[in-house]
Amino acid sequence: MWEYEKMLQYPVKIKNTNPKLAKAIITQYGGPDGELSASLRYLSQRYSMPNDIARATLNDIGTEELGHFEMIGTIVHQLTRNLTPAEIKKAGFEDYYADHRLGVYPQSAGGTPYNAFSIQVKGDPLADLNEDLAAEQKARATYENLIRIADDPDVIEPLKFLRAREIVHYQRFGETLRILQDQMASKRIFEVKK
Amino acid sequence: MNRNREKLLKELQELDFRMIELQLFLNTHPFEAKAVEEYNTAARKSKSMTEHFEKLYGPLKLGNDDNTVPWKWVNGPWPWQSYISGKEEVDMNVGV
DSSP: OOOOOSSOSSOOOOOSOOHHHHHHHTHHHHSTTSHHHHHHHHHHHGGGOSSHHHHHHHHHHHHHHHHHHHHHHHHHHHHHTTOOHHHHHHTTOHHHHHHHTTOOOOBOTTSOBOOGGGOOOOSOHHHHHHHHHHHHHHHHHHHHHHHHHOOOHHHHHHHHHHHHHHHHHHHHHHHHHHHHHHHHHHHHHHTOOO | OOHHHHHHHHHHHHHHHHHHHHHHHHHHOTTOHHHHHHHHHHHHHHHHHHHHHHHHHOOSSSOOSOOOSSOOTTOSOOGGGTTOOTTOOOTTOOOO
């Protein structure tokens, strides 16, 4: 189960709204390489992991990603709060506004609703861990795209934090994969029968 | 802006981050004694600082046995409202 802690993992305090930027950043909320995808992927893959290190790593990184999902939701909320109709029209935010007003909906930057087709649970530990390594790289690349188009330090700082987390997770998944491969290699030797 | 609340919360976030980072590291390096020790130190500090924070500003987590009337858990600011502080009136907030 989970317990809620009434704080963000890293502070998000955005002074100025920017609905256009919010529409790009929302892709890390409900887009293909976003935090919801990450969390669902790892928390669903953990069941078929064959050792405790892999189970723990997927469980704990999947949990941290839920905290990142909350950070991105907060960024989108703070970039769009209290917008006036004039500001909405000026930023080209009418399409989003029509369906969601100023709510935070899991969708990609292009407006596609969250879709579990963006993740896989293969039930094969090697396939799943390799997907996880790729997922962390794709998320890192997405954060770099967002940092490049953001011009507000209040937004860039939390994005930089999240980018750095992708790199750490990649590292931990790599170690998990190596440990598993070593186990499988040594097991295969023991199983050879004369 | 409640400066002291912000400052304490940031210190707590730093400690909690330290713990998460060490937790993930230790999952794949379970024999790193120094990291275990660092984890314990951070956890100790986080525990006492959380108690201090909650005495001043209300619960961050439920499960304590010192709740009082009225129930404080619902009180903001909630984490996504970090632009709001203290008793500022928020939209249709009818909180106590």
